[in-house]
Amino acid sequence: MSAAEHSTxxxxxxxxxxxxxxxxxxxxxxxxxxVVGVRGPRGAWVSVDAGEILEGVVVTARRDGRFDIELxxxxxxxxxxxxxxxxxxxxxxxxxxxxxxxxxxxxQVTVAFEDVREASSEEVAG
Amino acid sequence: xADQTESVSGGEQSxxxxxxxxxxxxxxxxxxxxxxxxxxxxxxxxxxxxxxERGSTTIADVxxxxxxxxxxxxxxxxxxxxxxxxxxxxxxxxLVGMSDSRTQGVSVEVGQxxxxxxxxxxxxxxxxxxxxxxxxRNNVIKxxxxxxxxxxxxxxxxxxxxxxPGVEEAx
Numbered sequence: 001m002s003a004a005e006h007s008t009x010x011x012x013x014x015x016x017x018x019x020x021x022x023x024x025x026x027x028x029x030x031x032x033x034x035v036v037g038v039r040g041p042r043g044a045w046v047s048v049d050a051g052e053i054l055e056g057v058v059v060t061a062r063r064d065g066r067f068d069i070e071l072x073x074x075x076x077x078x079x080x081x082x083x084x085x086x087x088x089x090x091x092x093x094x095x096x097x098x099x100x101x102x103x104x105x106x107x108q109v110t111v112a113f114e115d116v117r118e119a120s121s122e123e124v125a126g
Numbered sequence: 127x128a129d130q131t132e133s134v135s136g137g138e139q140s141x142x143x144x145x146x147x148x149x150x151x152x153x154x155x156x157x158x159x160x161x162x163x164x165x166x167x168x169x170x171x172x173x174x175x176x177x178x179e180r181g182s183t184t185i186a187d188v189x190x191x192x193x194x195x196x197x198x199x200x201x202x203x204x205x206x207x208x209x210x211x212x213x214x215x216x217x218x219x220x221l222v223g224m225s226d227s228r229t230q231g232v233s234v235e236v237g238q239x240x241x242x243x244x245x246x247x248x249x250x251x252x253x254x255x256x257x258x259x260x261x262x263r264n265n266v267i268k269x270x271x272x273x274x275x276x277x278x279x280x281x282x283x284x285x286x287x288x289x290x291p292g293v294e295e296a297x
Binding site: 058068069070076079081082083109112114115116118 | 143178179182183184185188189191193196257272273274275
């Protein structure tokens with residue numbers, strides 16, 4: 001990456017809020033039970049980081065300097081308890097935020113299950 | 127669980143019960159899913175299920191609908207969901223991408239802590255309808271309660287058609 005590109009990238013992704021959005025979404029969708037983030041009605045559930053649209057995550061600033069996160073996701077069927085999965089998502093996001101040194105600004109994490117998708121036969125076999 | 131009914135019908139299931147706009151949520155156990163909940167497809171926004179110190183968890187109506195659908199179809203003897211006309215219309219809507227076949231024949235009404243499920247089934251000829259309905263009811267309750275944490279207060283079943291071996295589409 002050239003110095004100019006690095007500078008642009010650094011400038012575009014310098015917001016803790018947008019970085020937190022990316023970290024949270026990547027952490028959640030990396031879980032095997034989570035299929036994808038959902039864009040939402042009229043794109044209401046998207047964030048932008050470094051010029052990239054992140055579907056399924058909304059980050060809202062709080063007065064105390066932290067950021068609350070909403071994750072809107074599709075979950076894979078068969079699934080266990082969604083409440084348990086929501087806690088696992090929160091724990092995963094918290095760990096990922098810690099690795100990104102963003103745990104100091106992480107507020108509450110709301111997990112919204114917007115849809116359920118049947119696993120393909122290959123996924124079940126795998 | 128309460129008020130579980132089933133019926134065998136030659137026609138379509140009756141229309142959903144009329145209801146007003148969604149109300150602000152009161153104490154979780156104080157409201158009835160049947161009395162104050164919402165019909166699937168009526169609203170896009172999800173329901174609040176659980177609040178914790180670290181955040182809340184919400185589950186959309188369509189998730190409950192699909193879980194009930196998957197649960198019903200898991201039961202041996204169930205050929206499909208939805209009535210004849212509903213399935214035909216639903217098939218067309220699915221083909222053009224307007225709907226998901228997994229929500230055909232399933233209607234849910236969801237409160238903050240409770241859910242009521244209405245199912246329209248096609249059952250394979252030769253199966254005991256009462257036994258299949260009871261198995262469906264048990265599996266729907268187990269799956270919906272286990273997956274979503276909602277308490278299922280009703281599972282109403284309409285057996286709308288029979289499927290005969292070797293016939294592609296019943297009725």
